[in-house]
Amino acid sequence: MMIIDGSLGEGGGQILRSSLTLSMVTGKPFAIENIRAGREKPGLMRQHLTAVKAAAAICGAETRHAEIGSTRLVFEPGRIAAGAHVFNIGSAGSTSLVLQTLLLPLALADAPSRLVIQGGTHNLAAPPFEFVARAFLPLQARIGFRVSIRLTRPGFFPAGGGEIVVEIEPSAKLEPLILETRGALVRRRIEAQVANLPFAIARREVVHAKEMLGWADAELAPCQIDGAPSTGNVVLIEVEHEAVTEVFTGFGRQGVSAEAVAASAAREARDYLAGAHAIGLHLADQLLLPMALGAGGRFTTGPLSDHTRTNITTIQRFLDVPIRTHSLAEGCAVELLAAS
Known part of the structure; x- marks a missing residue:
């Protein structure tokens, strides 16, 4: 039984999610202690509990200590069963993070799967639906993972109530992912969504972000979202280059001005555009698992976050995958060989 320390590095839920994914794929059982310390x-x-129960459901795992508030978990995986599954988080917990736990094991299975995940689709400290659909999944397709996703109902923090539907086909031939340069700029867009809130909020946000970035009016897209069961607000700044699309987000919350929400996303976009590295902070972290379980590859990014360093350590507990990092003038190059 492999013992994982959940307090490692940044000590968040990613250690648990990555361990679940890797355990399902490799068949290696693990016990994790100090969860989210x-x-x-x-x-x-x-x-997190939904991710654990969902992982157990798709691979017939035996679990112990799987309950709200538990700081310890034992997970003993069985055989992965592709098929149709519905998982309800029961709160505004992130549907995207539950999806990322299940995606690769099902993509590496020998039959199609369909996932319906209910909960939060736009959450603080988690990738929103648009990031997954526009930035993350297109890169998975380049590796050979065949996944489509649609938003059937938005669910904003803190009420949740959203739903995503994901179709996963057995993987095609897996290819190394090489992302050393962005390529030419193709499109820029500042989008602000409001649900059950005044449209003026979205308008103020896109105007403020435009002023910070110096973009044109034609690149602004304030919009009213229908069908959300609660109020919600998110700013999405999308930067599409030939090789990669990045999405930078700011989430509205009570007591924070529209201008402050827009500014948080605009600063991230501005910092990314000021550099020359291919991918941003969050994609760097999220590409490690698919590349490690795929055919490897390499990418350039900014300075590595604690999140990314922790994920590298977790991956190397389960897989014999050399992951090399090299300092660059403005950031870092990361290289992964295929799992042996």
């Missing part, structure tokens, strides 16, 4: 409320929250 680095968070204000340690232990399993609803979205």
Whole structure:
């Protein structure tokens, strides 16, 4: 039984999610202790527990200590069963993070799967639906993972109530992912969504982001979202280059001005555009697992986050995958060989 320390590095839920994915694919059981020790409320929250139960459901795993608030978990995987599954987080917990736990094991299975995941689709500290659909999944397709996703109902923090539907086909031939340069700029867009809130909020946000970035009015897209069961607001700044699309986000919340929400996303976009590295902070972290379980590859990014370093350590507990990092003038190059 492999023992994982959940307080490692940034001590968040990613250690648990990556361990679940890797355990399902490799068949290696693990016990994790000190789950989310680095968070204000340690232990399993609803979205983490949903990920555990969902992982157990698709591979027939035996689990122990799988309950809200638990700081320890034992997970003994069985055989992955592709097919149709519905998982309800029961809160505004992130549907995207539950999806990322299940995606690769099902993509590497020998039959199609269909996932319906209910909960939050636009959450603080988690990739929103648009990031997954526009930035993350197109790169998975380049590796050979065949996945489509649609948003059937938006669910904003803190009420949730959203739903995504994901279709996963058995993987095609897996190819190395090489992302050393962005290529030419193709498109820029500042989008602000409001649900059950005044449209003026979205308009203020796109105007403020435009002023910070110096973009044109034609690149602004304020919009009213229909069908959300609660109020919600998100700013999405999309930058599409030939090789990669990045999406930078800011989430509206009570007591924070529209201008402050827009500014948080605009600063991230501005910092990325000021550099020459191919991918941003969040994609760097999220590409490690598909590349490690795929055919490897390499990419350039900014300075590595604690999140990314922790994920590298977790991956190397399960896989014999050399992951090399090299300092560059403005950031870092990361190289992965295929799993042996």
